[in-house]
Amino acid sequence: MKKQWDYNTFYERVGQQNGWDFSTMKVISEPTDWDFYDEVTRCTQTSDLLLDIGTGGGEAVLAIAEHAHLLVGIDLAHGMIETAQRNLKRTKKCSNVRFTQMDADNLQFPKSFFNIVSCRHSAFSASEVYNVLAEDGVFLTQQVSEHDKLNVKQAFGRGQHLGIEPGTLLEKYKQELQHAGFQHIEVREYNVTEYYATPEDLLFLLTHTPIVPQFGELASDLDIFEQFVQDHRDEKGIRTNSARFMITARK
Template sequence: MTHTSDTAAREFAVRLRAAHAGTAMHGWDFSVLDGRLAADDPPWDFEAQCARVLAEASAAVDLGTGGGERLIRLLREVGESGGAGRDGPRKVSATEAWPPNLPRARTALEPWGVTVYDYDADRGDRLPFPDASVDLVMCRHESFDIAEIARVLRRGGLFLNQQVDGRDAQELRDWFGGEPQAPHVRLANAETEAEAAGLRVTHADEWAGTMEFSDAEALVTYMALVPWDVPGFEVDPHLSTLAQLDAERPIRVTQRRFRCCARRP
């Protein structure tokens, strides 16, 4: 019986090591977890909100576009690659900070007439757009400089912003150690900063829901896709914890989101 148990433990460790080592994010694609990850959605529909405003925008920017996947879905929804916004021909641009994603995004978005800029708010970059030149900035789970957003928005322009709360998936750090990387990312702070930049908040909502993994292998795959959740995570030091979690599967963590959307008066 002990031999069987030892063999199962070794095989479990091998599977988890392979899943973690063999996984990396490409674009912003979680399809490797299809059927193994289920997640609740916030009560608001951020994508629908973006599509409605994009349909009328003449100049729009998608911050942190990843591989362009989400922006392409939005462009398809509004029904055209170029087209016209409310005030003239639509010009859509995007930014991306992660070097591996830049060529991927540029290749994917080129047929849609979208220019992708290398931009990272955390580096202190200046947005590559003139003052008051954009009527929509979309930001889904990307860092940003609110002063730069306010600078590039035209009067009446909208900043549509949904973020991962800094307390997201706290269970992962409780199990495996580490501290949240962005504890300041909270709705109250976002509202205060937007108002201080001269914007008027139009929507402010926060939400907590459940993310459920089918087993420990799915969990370590996810942590390989989003390594910033538990920086420096390795499988071997945590095999005992992972085995315990696997024995009680499914494995649930708490996801937290908020949106803080604002208009330039």
């Protein structure tokens, strides 16, 4: 019997090794309609309390720390929070930032505590977010669409959300937010082409994300990867796609 892939173990390992730091990768992309944390800062005032769910190694939120009075990053993985604490220590200037290990399905904060809640590429509980969000507060989440990295997943015959109809996850999250009590919900989507400069850049991505579960553990993976590079490489790089949706909901 084939052993089931343990995502939590994988996530812990990546957290300890790297967090969500992909800054070393060389990749170019078609223009996108937004940058998620730019959108978060547009909604945030310097007097606000900001919660970031699924903060990973804190790489993104540390860059916007000055926009909030207090920034709290949480992650379920102990390894991710360890990396976030190391990254925070290196900054030496973010005294308003706290990182703590916590389950997004059980937020241990007072009711209506935060003005802004953000969540990028991580699971969340709509009812928990609603509970800790102040009146007129804003929740922003960016998630990976089903057809992201579609040619990669098709090549391997397995992948994150492969086989799920595009739009399914978006509708699921919208319904959960509406059921939780959010009244004003806005949606944006993009699907753009991106090019990885070298096979090593794409290899780093696949090794440190769940795009292809168990990547590298199956005997055929290296051969499939090499064939994929050959089939999808041109003068711009190795071609795939980036597909995302963003939901903004106000309490």
